Amino acid sequence: MTTAHVTCPLCEATCGLTVALDGDRVTGVRGDAEDVFSRGYLCPKGASLGALHHDPDRLRAPLVKRDGEFAEVGWDEAFAEIDRRLRPILDDDRDAVAVYAGNPAAHNLAATLYGPVLYKAIGTRNVYTAGTVDQIPKHFSAGYLFGHGFSIPVPDLDRTEHLLVLGANPLVSNGSLMTAADVRGRLRAIRERGGKIVVVDPRRSRTARAADEHHAIRPGTDALLLFAMVHVLFAENLVAPGRLAGHVTGVDDVRELARPFTPEAVAPATGIDASEIRRMTRELAAAGRAAVYGRIGTTTQAFGTLASWLVDVLNVLTGNLDREGGAMFPLAAAGQPNSASGKRRPFTTGRWKTRVRELPEVFGEVPVATLADEIVTPGPGRVRALLTVCGNPCLSTPNAQRLAEALGQLDFMVSLDVYLNETTRHADVILPGPTPLERPHYDLALYQLAVRNVANWTPAALPSELPQEWQTLLRLTGIVTGQGPEADLEALDEFVAATIARRGGVDPALAGDRRGPERLVDLMLRGGPYDLTLADLEAAPHGVDLGPLRPRVPEILSTASGKIELAPEAITADVPRLAAELARVPDGLVLIGRRHLSSNNSWMHNLEPLVRGGNRCTVQVHPADADRLGLIDGGRALVRSRAGKIEVPVEVTEEVRPGVVSIPHGWGHDVPGTRTAVAAAHAGVNSNVLADEILLDALSGTAVLNGIPVEVGPAAP
């Protein structure tokens, strides 16, 4: 019996886990009580790492499709097939090859480091990620406000006394754009020290139930509420940026922009009383240390960028940005933007536009909502090949049915994935990778959003029969750069290491014999702000605590002016569209999503321990709506939108507000040609058949996944 200490890579919380091993069998997974960040916390998903590792359906060899059937092949054969079929398309038009990188790519060290190398080598403008069904509005607003799309303030959970949460359910999601292992304990501690938690959410979520106060807002109207709060701050002389005053421009512009958004004006649309909005604002302003925090419910909606911007406008105007207990900028040990180069390249968006719908690029990518358009619309520049990396867009992106049909029109598709599932069944070649226990891990992306500065290195707990994904990604890089499947991977890796070393201002030779991600992380740590090396982290299996968040203004600011630019034109240009909402009388039902502690988007439903306990894929309907629509609890509903229709079991509950129905995403596993037996037996339905690819946040192109107009009625018997 041995034990291994690993950082869980399944969600953003980065819990430390202790894995008990008997040879190569996982016999148990516990929270690591000594982990400097998570202190023993774990959730059902982390506890299922062993089930994932041993899942018989998980792919253990490359698959190539021949005459419509997948066959297991050797790695050389798989790469030869890719070279043969992808090269002619690339030689003809680089943009004809699209990339879709999914959520686990951000939790996967190989994909984080070597994925972008490959995408750049392909040289396509058609880069799509799960970001445009997620957080791109926050990058957009952070980029313009602070100068870098990754300069995202996170609530200083451990010291705040007042937390205003909009559109997030961290007690279930375990936190997002807020890396906070054991968020449950951290939120409880806020209340134990006399602080207050206020939740704005159309659903009485688990977090709402645990809060002091819950406001059931109408979906998609957060920007109106937040603007009204800004209005009240100005109207009642509560604007107090404090230390930030000398570091902010645009405050007067914000005052003018907020003028029409009085509490009375926004009350009908938001469903929140004007007097409540005034009280919420006064309490926020009066709190010594407060943070406003918004997540999925505020980003994947019609005014995602405006809402994300206004969250930080409130933080700035109340003096809570960059203050202890407020919304602060983490300082990660590795990979922090700007840390060494110190160059100021003003943030910009729209450097290119998509071919069919002319949607602007943001943060180097374009909206996945238009991927199907790019495949099905003929003409020069049409997408003819697709590479997916850790993604399941057939379940996770809007008008999923149309996308699935579009994938059938591709000339070639490659997927890096651990399952043959709803998306990868469309691929011609599937390249599997090792499990989280078979690969090293360091949470490069998420430590940049952590509520406490920490660093934790995980060596591979078990050997893998499969190549590491960084090797697979480099081999693909060799292919797309014309060096063929036998390209010199050493030389390619040397090149990547030299680039990382230059960026960090360190000598690549310092990493000695290390290769692959080990070398890159070592170089990044050496170039980082704490003078750490990988050896330091290897000597600390429970992590290194680098202390609470510290103020970073003005050093963090990389805007053209060197200030926080509170009213950038690129954002305020969308305010008239929001103002038009004031006159709109809300009518009809709208659909929102929801998450469950035992789910992880679409892909962990093949693990028995996570799907036990009844069908979770139901449409939640308020009793008043159920009566009006003739729906009964346990019956079946037909839900339609412009994009499609699905049938789904009804759950009548007061958890959702009237006028709102909720269906979780990531289900619909009953399609033919997959190899996920457990998931197929717990299929559920695909809610993204209803999500409309036409409905986007205007600025960022992020899909509207919350607030989709729908009609609901009883399904035909």
Ligand SMILES: Nc1nc2c(c(=O)[nH]1)N[C@H]1C(S)=C(S)[C@@H](COP(=O)(O)OP(=O)(O)OC[C@H]3O[C@@H](n4cnc5c(=O)[nH]c(N)nc54)[C@H](O)[C@@H]3O)O[C@H]1N2
């Ligand atoms: N309606 C609605 N839709 C949503 C959302 C919503 O709230 N409502 N949420 C959105 C959000 S926030 C996100 S992030 C997206 C997620 O969208 P996606 O990232 O497209 O979907 P996932 O379900 O995360 O699928 C991950 C895929 O990666 C594979 N995978 C897992 N681990 C590995 C690995 O180590 N290596 C490789 N190569 N593959 C791996 C899995 O088998 C699976 O196929 O969904 C979005 N869609």
Ligand SMILES: Nc1nc2c(c(=O)[nH]1)N[C@H]1C(S)=C(S)[C@@H](COP(=O)(O)OP(=O)(O)OC[C@H]3O[C@@H](n4cnc5c(=O)[nH]c(N)nc54)[C@H](O)[C@@H]3O)O[C@H]1N2
């Ligand atoms: N257990 C579990 N954890 C996860 C995931 C998972 O699938 N399962 N997914 C991971 C991923 S990829 C992400 S991005 C994060 C997401 O992390 P969170 O954003 O915390 O996750 P959600 O549970 O989707 O919370 C969104 C909340 O917004 C509410 N909402 C919907 N529309 C609106 C609106 O218009 N306004 C407001 N104010 N609220 C609205 C919903 O009712 C819901 O409670 O979770 C991550 N963690």
Ligand code: SF4
């Ligand atoms: S909360 Fe997230 S990081 Fe922690 S055990 Fe669960 S899935 Fe893993």
Ligand SMILES: [Mo]
């Ligand atoms: Mo996400």
